[in-house]
Amino acid sequence: MFTVDETSVFSTGVKELLRAARVRLVEWEQVRERAFRYDLVLAASENIDFDAIDAHTVLLPHGLGFNKLLPNGVGPDLRVAGLPPQHALRAGKVTVTLSHPEQRDQLFAVSPAIAGRTETVGDPTFDRLRASRGLRARYREAFGTGDRTLVAIASTWGRQSVIGRWQTLPAQLLGVLETDLYQLVAVLHPNVWAYYGEFQIKLWLSSALDAGLILMPPDSGWHAALIAADQVITDHGSLGLFAAALDQPLLMTGRAAETVPGTPTDELARCVPTLHPGGELRSQLDAARRLHVAGRYTHITDRVFTHSGSAAHNVQALIYRELALSPLPDPSPLTRIPIPECHTRAVTSYVVHTTTVATDASVTLVRFPAAVWRPADDVDDETHVVAEESEADLKIIERAAALTREIVLDTVPARQWACSALNDYPGARLAVAATTTGCLAVIRDGTVIRAVAEPADPVHTQLIASAIYCCLIDRSLPDRPLTIRAGTTTIDVTFTPDR
Structure with missing residues (x-):
């Protein structure tokens, strides 16, 4: 049976999650009132009323180790997060599971009452992460990453977290990382979701979401994001240690005063480069990947994980022992x-650097999402905006040089739509609609261009529109093949005037 103590400000949504899992849910008050009998308690938090519990409690891992100092609720003193109250330890009411023996020594130095109240089992989550690395390509396929560099932002909760310090970081990154070379995924601690709610979070991140940010839900997906990523921007939360153990190139947004000195988290923060807001973000990210050396954090993560591959079996054995039952002959599989x-x-819209056609009949496009792009003070590059007809921001579509429609049309309705779009938006120079063989473009002077693309994909409509615009500015619109390059994407297109 499952129960939730809803006195925590971070309990929002927990009951709904459990109901969705179709477990048997009982009210916490029924536990307090001794309304039923039970033999063992499994808890994911030390912040429970142990006096209301009639059975022994096994405290399962909540994060990695005991790395954070929190207010104890009485005066200015701090407590180590994850450590149960002294009276529960002295009464022998709880067994604290650990991922590494070092944690036992750490806790004993703070609270001698912990002696004999711990069990080193390893970390089941890390075992699953290690077992899942072979699915990295499948995870990237699910994210739609392709050959792009996937950057993950992994934030814990609180003012010293990534999102607490630097709420605009996702939008800023998407504004300086080429769309066709980079992808961004964000993972926020469930406490952030529980405290602020989905609506507020998506409101804060709305421009980044419009620019292609993948925002993982609070209850799933973060494991796949860490495995799929090419590098991780993180903080003093557990995901930083997980990413380090996966040997990912790391950047941090700063050290946290609430970190327990001397812990692996503290040591990691001293070793990982800091992402500086005042510096050029892309160059810092690229340098972190380039300078990363395999195994550079092993000496830290070796202090966090032990019993690799057998943590779930160890937890299962502990539970059966506490229940005085014989363990199952076959342990549960590692999934x-x-x-x-x-x-x-x-x-739906991009700011594209306007360029000339190269001597090899190719054009290379550099694109950024218009929702987050901001002109650099020290750069005077000429750009243009290409916008899909469904663009919600009126200011963006009104300043678009090229309008597009990615829904595939036959030739006649494609021409009709393009003419109508140019009539509706007098600032546009051309309108381009997807067709079964590529695109059909109508220039404001009435010229109609057929673009036969290989491969023919409606997703490439905006790339073709930008290429045509560059050719118009360059006065080199060819009646011949042209190669379009954008990041890892290459398209061969033949432009033919439609007479």
């Missing part, structure tokens, strides 16, 4: 992380 379901907003 891999499922393929995540990603729901992202389509990017």
